[in-house]
Each structure stands twice: as structure tokens, then as C-alpha cells.
Amino acid sequence: MLRGDITEAIQAAVVEELAAVGYGRLSIEAVARRAGVAKTAVYRRWGSKLAMVLEIVAGVAGRKLPLPDTGTLSGDLTVFLQILTIALRHPLASQIIPDLLAEAARNPEIAQTLQQALRANQHEIGSLLVGRAIERGELPEGADPDLAVDLIVGPIYWRLTVNRDPLPPDYVPRLVTAVIAALSA
Amino acid sequence: MLRGDITEAIQAAVVEELAAVGYGRLSIEAVARRAGVAKTAVYRRWGSKLAMVLEIVAGVAGRKLPLPDTGTLSGDLTVFLQILTIALRHPLASQIIPDLLAEAARNPEIAQTLQQALRANQHEIGSLLVGRAIERGELPEGADPDLAVDLIVGPIYWRLTVNRDPLPPDYVPRLVTAVIAALSA
DNA sequence: CAGCGACGCAACGGTTGCGTCGCGACGTTG
DNA sequence: CAACGTCGCGACGCAACCGTTGCGTCGCTG
Structure with a gap:
């Protein structure tokens, strides 16, 4: 109607x-x-x-990101980070996301909606990336998918959305090697 | 008057x-x-x-955090992360910080004020921590202080303020070892 | 072709906030 | 003691938005 x-x-x-x-x-x-x-x-x-x-x-927010299997952890991480940086740089996203997060801090319904949309997606991506890497022998058995997500998304979000610094040209590859080293420990 | x-x-x-x-x-x-x-x-x-x-x-925001020298990188990082988690968990801070960041995305004056207050402080902390560690031989010469800050602050901020998940009890030590491994690479 | 429902439009009374003003009370200063 | 400036208070006109209502128009459905 x-x-x-x-x-x-x-x-x-x-x-x-x-x-x-x-x-x-x-x-x-x-x-x-x-x-x-x-x-x-x-x-x-x-x-x-x-x-x-x-x-x-x-x-x-419920839309899922495509997550290609490049064959190596470093390749997977690079692709994921590139998608993420493009998404976070989008003018609409870079204004709306922080705003809704701020509002979520005082409105439980918004908080729940965001969590529901983001957390599942996030956990799934982490499990997928880390799981593949463990199967390939690139990471030890005990690697934690949730910590992995924090290590990948956190620094990029911090720099792009909080600090609002431009990304140095070789930032993504350096972050990738750093994250892999961190997860191998 | x-x-x-x-x-x-x-x-x-x-x-x-x-x-x-x-x-x-x-x-x-x-x-x-x-x-x-x-x-x-x-x-x-x-x-x-x-x-x-x-x-x-x-x-x-201009107030500086005290930053004790514990004698080891792992000790310094642990202390810093604990201060940070306490600060970010503070009810006022956890509501005001995301809100101002969101507003900074559309108001240049707010953005500039926040950057001025945060960036200097942040860069100083990173340089201090990494500098000490290099002197002690705990990190290689080329370790990047700014990347270090992203790796330390990003994950915690992501988990505490964005995701609003509680911290698992052993999260800080695990993050510390992960960060050290990442910076050593 | 008749009926139904979504549409735009305009207006309603009520609330909230804006930035300003004048008043009388109070305390400090000279 | 007199002058000054801040104080609280209350009111001002103006603007925006609230959520609702009634109206006439338009297009689809049966």
C-alpha cells in the first residue's frame, strides 16, 4: 500500500x-x-x-562484506583491510558510525541494534580468517579469533575515524605483518 | 569579578x-x-x-597521564593499558569521548581542539615507550612509535568503547604480548 | 466506475530553546 | 557610605519541531 x-x-x-x-x-x-x-x-x-x-x-549495517579466500593469511588480511579502509573513509560512514556509537552509549536500543548487526559479522570474519590460517599452518592452534579482530580493526579504526590521520602509504602492509606476528605469539 | x-x-x-x-x-x-x-x-x-x-x-583533555618507568616494555605497556582501561570505563568519559569524536566529524573547531589535545600527548607516549624499549634492546631500531600507539590503543578502544564488550580477565597480558611480538617484527 | 488508501498541503496547540532585557538584592571595593 | 558589578529571577519575541488533524487529489483495485 x-x-x-x-x-x-x-x-x-x-x-x-x-x-x-x-x-x-x-x-x-x-x-x-x-x-x-x-x-x-x-x-x-x-x-x-x-x-x-x-x-x-x-x-x-546488516549487510555482509564479501571475504575472498586469497590463499594466504597475509593476502586475506590485506584485502580485508583495504575494504575496511575504503568503507571507513566513506564520508557518510565516517560521520554516521561515530555518531551512532556515541548515541549507543546512552540508548540501549541503539546499542543492541548495532551490536546485533556488528558483533555477529565481526566474529564470523575473525573465525573465518583465523580458521583458514590455522588449517594452512600459518597460525598456531590456539590463536584467538576475537583478539585477532581487535588487532586488525582497532588500529585502523583508531587512526582513521578517531585520530582522523591520513594513512601512510605503506601502513596496511606494515599493519598486516605486525598483526601476523602478534597472532603467532 | x-x-x-x-x-x-x-x-x-x-x-x-x-x-x-x-x-x-x-x-x-x-x-x-x-x-x-x-x-x-x-x-x-x-x-x-x-x-x-x-x-x-x-x-x-589537556591533562597528561603519568607514565611510570617500570624497567621493562611489558611492564610499561601493562601499566599504560590498565590506566587506559580504567579511564575508558569511566561513565562520563565513555559517553563524552565518542560523542565529541562524532561531533568532530562535522565541526572543524572541535576536531582541531581534540587533535591538539590528544595527538601531542599520544605521540609523546608512543615515543617514550618505544624509545625506552629500544634503549634496553627490547625492540629493534626501526620500531615505529606511531604504529605502536595504534596497536596499543586501537584494540582496547575498539573493544571497550565501540564494541562495549567486557574485557576477559587475561585480556591485557595477552594484548601486551601480542603487541610486543608485533613491534618486534 | 466506484471505493479505498496513500499522497501533499496547511494548520493546529504545545513545548523547548534561543539571546536579550530590566529588575532588585547582595557583596566588595574605594 | 556610595558606586559598581555580579547575582537570581522572570519575561520578552522569535524560531523550530513536536505529533495530530482535516482536506482535496491521485492512482490503483475490484
């Missing part, structure tokens, strides 16, 4: 508005304005700003 | 309000209300919400 093109316009507007002003300052009026849509069209779909954002965010 | 106790009450109120609702939703009215102070008292001190927050944040 609800027109699909309008729903999509609203979703896109929410994402843009989220990037522009953040969840705290996001208003239904501004979303409708940006979507070129009447406020009533929004309220017909969602009962509140929270419900609207939760549904849209869950939809976007 | 301006009463010091009132200034302090306002500063404390700003910090609390920042934690409670974030920079985006922070209002002068709420700050004055929380501080038990008239709105005019705030406007006598700062001309705008941005100026007020910047001055207060710079004052808090």
Missing part, C-alpha cells in the same frame, strides 16, 4: 540527515523536507524517530 | 550534560538549570555553546 519510491526517498534522507546533524539533532521535519515528502508520509511508516532510525540502520 | 564557584558549577554541569544528552542536544538552558544558576550567568562567561564547550573540553 505504501509507495516504495517514497519509502526509499525517506530512507536516503534519514541517512543523509544522520550524517549532517547526527541522531541527536535529527528531526522528522528535516527528514521529510530533505526527502521532498510530507511529514505525514513519514509518520505513516514509523511511529517515532527511534523506530525509524533503528529499522533503517539495521538494514544498512 | 566573575564568581569562581559559579564558574566551576557551570563547568561541571556542562560535563554532566554532555554525558547525558551529547553535544548536539546540549542546551544552555539545561546547563544553567543543572548548575543551579541563571542563564545570564552563563552568557556572561561565554558567547556561545561552542566556545563554552571548547574551552572546558580543552581544559579537561
